Amino acid sequence: MTSKRFDRRSAGTMAICIGGIAVLLAGCNANVEKQPVPPTFAPVVSVNALMVTWVDNASHVLWDIEKEGFAPKNEADWLELEDHATQLAAAGSLIQLGGTGQADPGWVRQIGWKTNAEAMIAAALADLSAAKSRNLEAVIKANGDLVASCEGCHKAFKPELPSEGISHQRPHSESHEATR
Ligand code: HEC
Known part of the structure; x- marks a missing residue:
């Protein structure tokens, strides 16, 4: 019983960890996607x-x-x-x-x-x-x-x-x- 409960809990912890990592990765990914594309500047004076x-x-x-x-x-x-x-x-x-x-x-x-x-x-x-x-x-x-x-x-x-x-x-x- 004890070990089962333990297993379930550790499985839960694992899930949270994986979820956390996924969120982190998603966060990183989002940051990468938000990197500005090198802008093309247009001069405004001569x-x-x-x-x-x-x-x-x-x-x-x-x-x-x-x-x-x-x-x-x-x-x-x-x-x-x-x-x-x-x-x-x-x-x-x-x-x-x-x-x-x-x-x-x-x-x-x-x-x-x-x-x-x-x-x-x-x-x-x-x-x-x-x-x-x-x-x-x-x-x-x-x-x-x-x-x-x-x-x-x-x-x-x-x-x-x-x-x-x-x-x-x-x-x-x-x-x-x-x-x-
Ligand atoms: C990378 C090239 C480049 C550099 C470096 C440069 N110039 Fe010029 N400069 C030009 C060009 C080309 C013109 C002519 C622009 C035109 O007539 O359309 C010009 C024009 C000028 C003019 C106006 C034209 C006139 O006859 O009065 C002045 C004043 C001037 N430069 C000052 C400077 C000074 C002072 C420096 C250095 C601190 C400097 N420039 C560095 C390319 C340069």
Whole structure:
């Protein structure tokens, strides 16, 4: 009797266990099914607009520290540099998507587009880590790599005049005008 009751109870426990495992597995499965399919992003602005409103603005905040009296003086100044270096690194990924401009899809498909964008990301990340360690010399060095990354891509891809006529309007330091 005792052993029978025991058997029944253990059978019940077993059933609960199996049920539990099934629920767990179902849960795992459901999670797998819910994994997002890699999204296909559609850019909403042109490369020209992205350059002027984001890339160029963020870069000039970094380059400006080389101007007389513009070196970061306090914590807020350093954080400002960190923010803009981060923006620039993020923009580097977005550049690789291309944009809504007529020539943009063609540029993205060309060899060299990605490597140039990655060079910009690398320089921006170097700026970020230099800013985080509050190292002015290192920021200036990374700034140099940043200019080189802009120029590298512009030499290969940038038309004489902005394709959509969007140019940066604000006056910036002379030394980096070459990036345009
Ligand atoms: C992966 C390639 C690539 C990189 C990297 C790149 N650019 Fe550009 N940039 C372009 C292209 C292409 C255009 C032209 C877009 C157009 O006219 O439609 C452009 C246009 C511009 C323009 C507007 C056009 C003008 O003549 O005023 C500015 C400003 C600009 N870039 C700044 C920068 C800066 C600053 C950097 C570096 C921090 C940079 N770009 C890095 C490809 C790049």
